[in-house]
Amino acid sequence: MAIARPVRALGLAAVIMWCFFLYQIFAPSAPIRRPGEVGWDEYDPNLEPTGEPEGILMHASNEYAPGIENSARINATLLALVRNEEVDGMVQAMRDLERTWNHKFNYPWTFFNDVPFSEEFKTKTQNETKAECKYELIPKEHWEMPSWINKDLYDESIKLLLDEKIQYADKISYHQMCRWNSGMFYKHPALADTQFYWRVEPNVHFFCDVDYDVFRYMQDNNKTYGFTINLYDAPQSIPTLWPETLKFLAEHPEYIHENNAMDWLTDSIRRPDHNKKANGYSTCHFWSNFEIADMRFWRSKAYDDYFNHLDRAGGFFYERWGDAPVHSIGLGLFEDSSRIHWFRDIGYQHVPFLNCPNSNKCKGCTAGKPFEGESFLQKEDCRPNWFKFVGMG
Numbered sequence: 001m002a003i004a005r006p007v008r009a010l011g012l013a014a015v016i017m018w019c020f021f022l023y024q025i026f027a028p029s030a031p032i033r034r035p036g037e038v039g040w041d042e043y044d045p046n047l048e049p050t051g052e053p054e055g056i057l058m059h060a061s062n063e064y065a066p067g068i069e070n071s072a073r074i075n076a077t078l079l080a081l082v083r084n085e086e087v088d089g090m091v092q093a094m095r096d097l098e099r100t101w102n103h104k105f106n107y108p109w110t111f112f113n114d115v116p117f118s119e120e121f122k123t124k125t126q127n128e129t130k131a132e133c134k135y136e137l138i139p140k141e142h143w144e145m146p147s148w149i150n151k152d153l154y155d156e157s158i159k160l161l162l163d164e165k166i167q168y169a170d171k172i173s174y175h176q177m178c179r180w181n182s183g184m185f186y187k188h189p190a191l192a193d194t195q196f197y198w199r200v201e202p203n204v205h206f207f208c209d210v211d212y213d214v215f216r217y218m219q220d221n222n223k224t225y226g227f228t229i230n231l232y233d234a235p236q237s238i239p240t241l242w243p244e245t246l247k248f249l250a251e252h253p254e255y256i257h258e259n260n261a262m263d264w265l266t267d268s269i270r271r272p273d274h275n276k277k278a279n280g281y282s283t284c285h286f287w288s289n290f291e292i293a294d295m296r297f298w299r300s301k302a303y304d305d306y307f308n309h310l311d312r313a314g315g316f317f318y319e320r321w322g323d324a325p326v327h328s329i330g331l332g333l334f335e336d337s338s339r340i341h342w343f344r345d346i347g348y349q350h351v352p353f354l355n356c357p358n359s360n361k362c363k364g365c366t367a368g369k370p371f372e373g374e375s376f377l378q379k380e381d382c383r384p385n386w387f388k389f390v391g392m393g
């Protein structure tokens with residue numbers, strides 16, 4: 001029996017609609033990236049199988065047992081600025097890092113706070129590790145708003161930042177925290193004899209077993225700074241950071257390293273609007289809630305002079321300069337860029353961004369997926385700028 005043409009057309013349309021409906025349900029919600037297809041037409045190295053880094057490595061052994069004399073540990077600490085009320089988030093982060101790395105190496109933890117740590121904080125955190133925990137109070141002169149900040153100007157500036165929807169702009173402690181992380185933490189007397197640190201925040205996650213001493217890796221392979229994630233910043237939070245930086249460079253051209261990362265700092269190709277609003281800085285930075293670094297760089301004359309210049313300019317309070325762009329600009333200008341290392345093998349998450357390598361040592365994250373949540377977050381990932389700069393992209 002012949003079926004009338006309109007009925008056939010209707011049937012075909014129903015099949016197409018049904019397929020479309022099924023696609024909508026089962027299609028992946030966030031783009032899955034494959035080599036050669038990164039959403040930005042760039043290649044994501046995290047999709048390649050990842051092992052330990054090349055270079056000299058010191059693996060876990062009895063020489064790293066807790067509390068022994070002449071251990072293989074070097075002069076380094078795990079470091080966290082944290083509030084008493086964040087103790088549970090801190091315990092969670094410690095649990096991840098102890099499980100994946102520190103139970104093999106037993107590096108000490110040093111906690112910093114602008115008020116004394118509670119007994120509850122001390123007990124709960126010490127229970128998470130066999131290594132020594134130290135609890136340090138930040139001196140007032142390192143934390144308080146400096147005397148040269150004009151309070152009226154500060155109040156007016158905050159209103160403007162809030163109009164621009166800058167997160168945490170009206171929390172004075174957030175400005176203090178950013179300033180402390182930019183130029184104060186390594187001046188704390190408790191760190192006077194310490195060279196390397198690994199910064200850890202409450203609520204972060206670590207996904208991969210790491211079997212070598214990362215501090216020894218830094219020392220033995222001549223690295224200054226290690227990162228996992230690269231992001232764009234909100235340009236409205238740092239409009240005068242780059243102009244102030246240029247003023248400083250005009251006074252001190254001698255500090256610029258010959259193998260600097262100026263091209264990375266000033267990229268204007270991928271997000272030209274960001275560069276424009278930040279007055280010449282791409283806003284791309286190493287996301288500093290994760291850092292493994294050598295404090296000798298922060299203590300160098302070049303960085304110290306740079307921080308003091310910025311501090312006097314007042315942008316930690318009149319704007320919302322973060323320690324991430326400040327550290328990144330300092331490193332990009334005054335350090336040999338070959339001494340900056342991407343710890344691609346350390347699976348890490350600070351919501352909503354991740355570094356997830358393709359390795360059977362990792363559990364709980366999806367390789368090559370740099371964010372969790374809405375797909376608009378993808379454009380905040382600026383690792384491709386760094387990959388391009390170092391010739392990986």
Ligand SMILES: Nc1nc2c(ncn2[C@@H]2O[C@H](COP(=O)(O)OP(=O)(O)OP(=O)(O)O)[C@@H](O)[C@H]2O)c(=O)[nH]1
Pocket residue numbers: 080081082083084086112113114115173174177200201202289
């Ligand atoms: N002791 C102390 N620690 C602080 C204070 N403000 C922030 N911190 C710590 O500084 C680090 C960064 O602060 P966060 O509030 O996480 O800032 P953020 O990472 O930009 O913001 P989130 O995306 O909300 O995590 C965390 O380790 C906090 O625990 C403060 O006033 N006192």
Ligand SMILES: [Mg+2]
Pocket residue numbers: 201289350
């Ligand atoms: Mg945080």
